[in-house]
Amino acid sequence: MGPLGRATNLAVEASDDLAEGQSSSAVRLIRSLAGTNAVVCTHGDVIAEILVTLADEDRVDLGLTPRQAKGSVWALEGKDAFFTSARYFPPVVAESV
């Protein structure tokens, strides 16, 4: 998150809610960010839990075989603590110079 923070001139904030095994608090945090512009980085198992929760509770369509390769991004859209869509971006492979 450091390079992104520097590139956008935004501070990076650490949160215990995104720690490994903290899926419930992670979902709460993500819901509190619905409708805002925010970038969140956490562990794979937490991301899986967040996505499955949103698919279940908000009926967000993740596709038939959703993926989450390391370094990939999910863009979530919604507002008022409720999400309506999710889109997957595969990891960007750095070109060798």
Added chain:
Amino acid sequence: MGRQPELNGNEARDLLALLVQAVDKANQGLVVCNKKGRVVLRNAPARELVNARDGDFLAEKALEAALGRALAGAYHEETLDLYSPTRHTLKIRAYPLGGSNPPSGAIALVDDVSELRRLESVRRDFVANLSHELKTPLGALSLLAETLDGEEDPDVVARLTARVGAEATRFSRIVDDLLDLSRIEAGATGSLSAVALSAVIDEAVEGFQEPAAARGIRLNVAPASAVLNVMANRRDLVSAVANLVDNAIKYSEPGGAVYVDADRRGDRACLRVRDEGVGIPRRDQERIFERFYRVDRARSRWTGGTGLGLAIVRHVAAYHGGDVSVDSVEGEGSTFTLWVPLANQGRDRD
């Protein structure tokens, strides 16, 4: 083909009267006009479908237009939605009669397709809900598998593996409930026989004493006041009662209680499952028996519900010739009442 015998005037009138009576018996509305567009025959269903509604003006105009187009030599078909007093959908099809250049008349057929439309809508909703409900645990498995791949931390692996197991169980429960529902809806339920309701209740609550106790919830089963034998498919009735008890426990808070009791009301047995849990908002009470309808999706996910349990209960009640109802106050609890016809009423009187 034999040649039609010539009819005299009386015979022709009798035959015409017979034909008019015959078309009156059809389920379909039928209107015939001559080449000038004058209606010469309108059977009883057509009179009922078109004239008996507040929206009859629109229907009559649509029918006239359809016959007009058929008189111009073309087949015409249209679907008409009428909203007064309740929504009804009529399908009108009109054909030229006696050749198309020019036709010697036209016929319009009118069908009330309201129920068909409703069923199509229910089926579309069900398929959409079903695909979502099946995709969610499958998607979870896909995500978890990719996360597990290459994970070395044993704690994380253990947690993810447990989640894989939970999602697989959830998928399996949905499929099991769907198969049950499908079997019950298709009427493939076998014959009904006299079954002691107390035995059904005992079997239904048997597996719930431990999980209820583990959550600090008391499960109280009142002894039946009299022998109540009901006409039932034992397996399905046990499943229905178990679904009600399971829900009551899931939607109770620790320290609460669930009560199961049964008694006789006229020629039916009345079985109640009461909890002191979160209750059901009034706006949701009519919909909770629909397939995949959930009042609280977050809680349902946590409790492992499939969204099909109450739909199964409703279908089981219906094919037993019984009923199920709910009485609930948000924050105070819910009482589900299952009505089932008694067997051998004479012997079972207390």
